[in-house]
Amino acid sequence: MVQARTLNVDRQEELAAYKGEARWRIFWRRLRRSKGALVGIFILTLLLIAAIGAPLLAPYNPIKITDDALFSPGFPYLMGTDQYGRDIFSRILHGARISLIIGLISVGIAAAFGVLIGLIAGYYGKWVDATLMWVVNVMLAVPGILLALAIITIRGEPSLANLMIAVGISGIPTYARLVRGSVLAAKENLYVEAARASGAPTRMILFRHLLPNVIAPVIVAATLGTGTAILAAASLSFLGLGSQPPSPEWGRMLSEGRGYLRDQWWISTGPGLAIMLTVLAMNLLGDGLRDALDPRQAR
Amino acid sequence: MFRFLLSRLVTTVPVLFGVSLLVFMMLHLVPGDPVKMMLSEFQTSPEQVELLRSQLHLNEPLPQQYGRFVVNALQGDLGLSIRSKRPVRNEIAENLGSTLQLAASALLIAIGIGMPLGIIAALKQHSWLDIGPMIFALSGVSMPSFWLGLLLIFLFSLRLGWFPATGGGDLKHLVLPALTLGLGASAIIARLTRSSMLEVLRQDYMTTARAKGLNETIVVLRHGLKNALIPVVTIFGLQFGSLLAGAVVVETVFARPGIGRLIVNSILAKDFPMVQGIILFTATAYVVANLLVDLAYGLLDPRIRIG
Numbered sequence: 001m002v003q004a005r006t007l008n009v010d011r012q013e014e015l016a017a018y019k020g021e022a023r024w025r026i027f028w029r030r031l032r033r034s035k036g037a038l039v040g041i042f043i044l045t046l047l048l049i050a051a052i053g054a055p056l057l058a059p060y061n062p063i064k065i066t067d068d069a070l071f072s073p074g075f076p077y078l079m080g081t082d083q084y085g086r087d088i089f090s091r092i093l094h095g096a097r098i099s100l101i102i103g104l105i106s107v108g109i110a111a112a113f114g115v116l117i118g119l120i121a122g123y124y125g126k127w128v129d130a131t132l133m134w135v136v137n138v139m140l141a142v143p144g145i146l147l148a149l150a151i152i153t154i155r156g157e158p159s160l161a162n163l164m165i166a167v168g169i170s171g172i173p174t175y176a177r178l179v180r181g182s183v184l185a186a187k188e189n190l191y192v193e194a195a196r197a198s199g200a201p202t203r204m205i206l207f208r209h210l211l212p213n214v215i216a217p218v219i220v221a222a223t224l225g226t227g228t229a230i231l232a233a234a235s236l237s238f239l240g241l242g243s244q245p246p247s248p249e250w251g252r253m254l255s256e257g258r259g260y261l262r263d264q265w266w267i268s269t270g271p272g273l274a275i276m277l278t279v280l281a282m283n284l285l286g287d288g289l290r291d292a293l294d295p296r297q298a299r
Numbered sequence: 300m301f302r303f304l305l306s307r308l309v310t311t312v313p314v315l316f317g318v319s320l321l322v323f324m325m326l327h328l329v330p331g332d333p334v335k336m337m338l339s340e341f342q343t344s345p346e347q348v349e350l351l352r353s354q355l356h357l358n359e360p361l362p363q364q365y366g367r368f369v370v371n372a373l374q375g376d377l378g379l380s381i382r383s384k385r386p387v388r389n390e391i392a393e394n395l396g397s398t399l400q401l402a403a404s405a406l407l408i409a410i411g412i413g414m415p416l417g418i419i420a421a422l423k424q425h426s427w428l429d430i431g432p433m434i435f436a437l438s439g440v441s442m443p444s445f446w447l448g449l450l451l452i453f454l455f456s457l458r459l460g461w462f463p464a465t466g467g468g469d470l471k472h473l474v475l476p477a478l479t480l481g482l483g484a485s486a487i488i489a490r491l492t493r494s495s496m497l498e499v500l501r502q503d504y505m506t507t508a509r510a511k512g513l514n515e516t517i518v519v520l521r522h523g524l525k526n527a528l529i530p531v532v533t534i535f536g537l538q539f540g541s542l543l544a545g546a547v548v549v550e551t552v553f554a555r556p557g558i559g560r561l562i563v564n565s566i567l568a569k570d571f572p573m574v575q576g577i578i579l580f581t582a583t584a585y586v587v588a589n590l591l592v593d594l595a596y597g598l599l600d601p602r603i604r605i606g
Contacts, residue, residue: 138317142582143544146562150321153566153574154328156336231443235548238445239563254446258552261449262457272446280441 030292037288043281050096058090063246073266080266082256084246088270091248095271098249099230099278102164106229109168111222114175119206119214121176122183133180136173144170145232152241160249163242167232171225178221182214189213216293223289227282234275250275303597311590315583322579323368326571327361337381337569351381355572377576382568387576390561397467398557401476401549402542408481409488409538414531416485417492418524421500432489439486444545448479448552465554476553480545484538491534496527533596540585 031037050057059078066085073080079088121132139147151166152158186192187210195205234251236242243249245256250271257267326333334352355378356364371378377387416432423429455475456464462474499505500523508522509515547559554560558577565573 134313134317137314138321141314141318141586142321142578143540143585145544145547146578146581149547149562149566150325150574150578153569153571154325156330227441231441234443235445238443239548239551241563241566251443251445254443254449258449261453265453268446268449272443272449275443275446276438276441279443280437283437283441 027292031288034288034291036284037292040281040284040286040288043277044285047096047100047278047281050093051100052097054093054097058087058093060087060090062086062091062094062248070260070264072264079270080264082253082267083260083264086246086248088253088267091253092250092270092274095248095250095253095274096278098160098243098247099234099275102160102167102233102249103226103230103278103282105164106167106171106233107222107226109165110171110225110229111175111218113169114172115179115211115218117172117176118179118181119183119210122180123187123202123206123210125184129180132176136176139170139173140177145235148232148236149241152236158236158241158244160243160247163233163236166236167229170232171229174221174225175218178217179214182217183210186210186213220286220290220293223282224286227279227286230282231275231279304594307590307593307597311586314586318582318586319369319372319579320365322575322582323365325575325578326355326357333357333571337571339569354379372579377579378572380565380570380573382565382570382573387573390573391558391576391580394556394558394561397555398543398546398550398559400473401480401546401555401557402539404473404477405480405484405542405545406535406539408477409484409542410535411485412482413485413488414492416489418496418519418527420489420493421496421527422519424497429493433493436486436489436493439483440490442483444479444483444548445552447482448475448549451475451479452553467555467557472553472555476549476555479552480542480549483545484542487538488531488534492527492531495530496523499523499527502526529596533592535592537589539588543581543585 054062059076063086066081068077068081069083069085071077071081071085073088077087077089079092081087082091117132117136121129121136142150147170148166151169152162155162155165192205192209195209200209233242234249234254237249237251238255240255243252245252253271254268254275257264257271260267329336334348334355334357338348338351352358356367359367375388377391379385380387380390383390413436416436420429420432452464452475455461463472464475466472505518505522508518513522543558545559546557547563549555550557550559551563558581562574562577564570565577
């Protein structure tokens with residue numbers, strides 16, 4: 001029964017392709033089959049609304065210190081206030097903005113450099129490959145957070161920018177290895193040889209012919225990687241090595257709530273839940289994307 | 300086997316060389332004067348700055364500095380901490396035991412919880428026994444360890460009073476940090492065991508085993524699990540590295556002495572020799588651990604050492 005349904009779905013896709021239906025529509029149909037991915041998209045949509053609309057949606061100023069310290073959740077403060085009298089709900093909304101920006105920029109840095117290194121290493125091979133992969137392996141030899149810590153140390157003062165650079169750089173090896181592997185296989189294809197024979201410049205072969213054919217796993221890795229980056233950044237901020245007060249960064253907020261755990265549990269609960277839901281959504285969407293982009297991997 | 304060992308060693312040495320170069324260059328990649336940065340929190344005279352510069356041999360040409368760094372590191376000399384003025388080696392040695400204890404117990408918890416969950420989920424695919432553990436695993440992967448740690452402190456030490464919230468020393472102090480670190484890792488192991496087991500369950504030899512009338516338990520354990528474990532074992536090496544890194548956060552949450560807390564405090568104090576020493580030591584330990592896992596893997600699976 002299940003098999004019959006799968007066949008049917010594949011047939012639908014074939015038909016759609018035959019009718020010249022856009023590729024993304026086929027992709028969307030596959031993605032829709034994953035309940036997890038839909039939950040992920042739903043959470044991320046809410047998060048995006050929070051991030052974009054924070055100044056309008058937040059009932060209070062997220063960084064203004066007031067006399068209403070340590071109010072418990074309810075009225076007038078939905079999620080309570082912290083030790084400085086700041087509304088936690090407003091801080092979480094504004095924090096969504098920071099977390100999403102951290103996630104996107106760090107992954108942007110990691111993916112841009114990683115893909116470039118992977119393309120070049122895989123395409124040129126020989127000593128170029130050996131040298132670049134040596135660098136990548138050295139980076140991999142230092143566990144992620146330690147590499148980020150090393151970069152933060154080098155950069156001097158802890159700050160949001162340094163945090164994004166650190167998390168971004170420590171993510172490069174993943175993409176470099178992923179793309180290199182795919183390029184090694186893809187460059188043997190006839191279309192690459194044809195492009196080379198017709199005198200296409202290397203840049204064009206790399207970006208027009210090879211890149212689109214190896215991008216699917218990168219998209220999956222970048223989605224999962226955004227979650228990991230947000231988590232890593234929150235950890236570093238929690239340690240005091242990322243964004244600095246009074247920024248409503250979630251990891252930082254959790255760290256500030258530590259001393260009030262016994263009686264004012266809500267100070268750290270809100271940001272903790274926010275981080276977890278965001279990372280969960282990224283993981284759910286990433287898993288769904290993997291199944292939709294590469295049906296052979298689907299389980 | 301000897302050739303396999305040799306080939307793995309040949310690839311490991313350049314990586315270790317690279318790590319030493321990276322750690323050495325840390326000091327020289329600092330924008331501006333590294334010595335002034337290190338001393339920025341102290342009131343210092345120009346003489347003291349010069350003294351530290353010459354103590355760190357920063358006036359010598361770079362290749363000579365690097366040569367000295369490597370020769371010293373090979374002899375276990377990682378320099379002096381700027382903060383405590385004690386040898387970095389001694390400080391690492393004093394804190395290592397606590398971190399290893401934490402990482403090892405976390406790994407045991409991770410295997411003890413993750414593997415059975417993964418196996419059950421694979422055997423009962425699409426049932427609640429699959430969905431339940433996988434929701435647990437997904438939440439575990441997404442949960443920030445520092446938040447999990449705080450929740451455990453809230454429940455087990457502040458409310459129930461079963462375990463101390465902070466500090467190190469006896470077994471009671473170990474339980475909550477080990478659980479915090481282990482639960483996150485168990486989620487990864489559960490997901491991996493499940494997918495590896497699902498792969499194996501589809502193999503022809505499983506059908507053959509069943510067809511010859513073997514007891515289902517034997518089929519699953521002897522034919523299934525044994526083969527499914529190979530990729531799981533490799534991840535142990537990687538996991539051990541990430542457990543060591545995870546210790547950075549967990550040790551800070553529980554104010555537990557260890558390498559992780561040492562490096563965070565050293566970064567905040569701009570104690571460069573200490574940070575360099577810890578990163579060099581940890582990365583080397585990580586590379587060696589992975590080499591050992593690779594060798595064990597080669598012993599377990601002949602296809603790897605021949606192929």
